[in-house]
């Protein structure tokens with residue numbers, strides 16, 4: 001629904017653009033509760049997030065119906081909060097996914113929505129606002145708007161400082177983004193300090209070997225790689241690959257068995273089975289493919305390391321139900337193992353992966 005009509009603003013009511021808060025001149029005709037300064041912001045919002053939440057906004061933005069009793073009113077309020085909370089999470093995940101895919105511009109409207117819903121539900125100084133500030137900071141960094149990124153980050157830092165109930169996970173995210181800011185400013189000393197803090201807080205929240213801790217190690221590795229401290233980078237990349245490999249392998253072991261049984265018994269297809277949300281899947285792809293690209297350059301001297309990442313990518317795509325990509329990575333691993341004359345055992349294990357996919361293709365799952 002991309003049709004736009006100029007808006008006749010009733011006298012005395014000031015309506016604001018969804019994206020920039022300038023006076024509005026247009027309305028979305030599909031929901032009639034969302035306004036824009038012009039066609040540019042309407043299009044940007046539509047393709048970022050509005051298309052996905054247009055209809056969900058109607059009950060949030062139309063005035064509350066008349067209730068017969070206090071009980072009904074409370075119930076109505078509770079439902080409204082529930083809807084707002086759902087939208088907070090939804091917009092957050094959408095924005096995060098764009099960021100991992102490198103689509104910084106598209107992430108902005110979605111992140112702004114997450115921020116506004118948070119303000120409505122939790123108030124202006126709540127730590128619940130911090131994750132949205134961090135998304136906006138990351139998007140700004142990606143767009144090269146360093147000053148804007150710093151503003152969002154200082155908002156986030158200030159909110160965290162004032163708060164007494166801030167979770168480790170939030171501290172970790174804040175430091176990760178500060179780390180990325182200083183990487184963008186080429187101040188690697190500061191960046192390392194913040195990434196070390198990110199790893200510390202993420203470890204407190206999730207443990208040292210958790211996929212949510214791996215992001216800090218990954219960015220730290222990138223710094224060392226950029227500074228040509230290749231040994232340190234190598235150790236950290238190995239750690240990151242190992243964390244993801246273990247996580248995916250655990251799920252893979254259980255699910256590959258379950259999936260084949262399921263196919264045989266019911267002929268039914270599973271949904272994606274990574275146990276990750278869309279943003280985490282996008283993060284996994286980003287981290288693992290960039291480690292793979294780095295490993296490629298040392299494939300001749302350390303083929304095992306490349307193969308390890310390729311197998312991890314195979315498991316990821318296999319669990320994401322993308323069998324052509326999974327097959328592609330298994331083939332790459334297989335060819336590399338052959339080229340480099342790796343042990344027969346290594347070649348066999350990769351052949352098993354390939355046969356798993358062809359087994360599924362032989363029993364088309366519908």
Ligand SMILES: [Zn+2]
Pocket residue numbers: 017018019020021022036037038041
């Ligand atoms: Zn605007």
Ligand SMILES: [Zn+2]
Pocket residue numbers: 028029030031032033034050054055
């Ligand atoms: Zn709409």
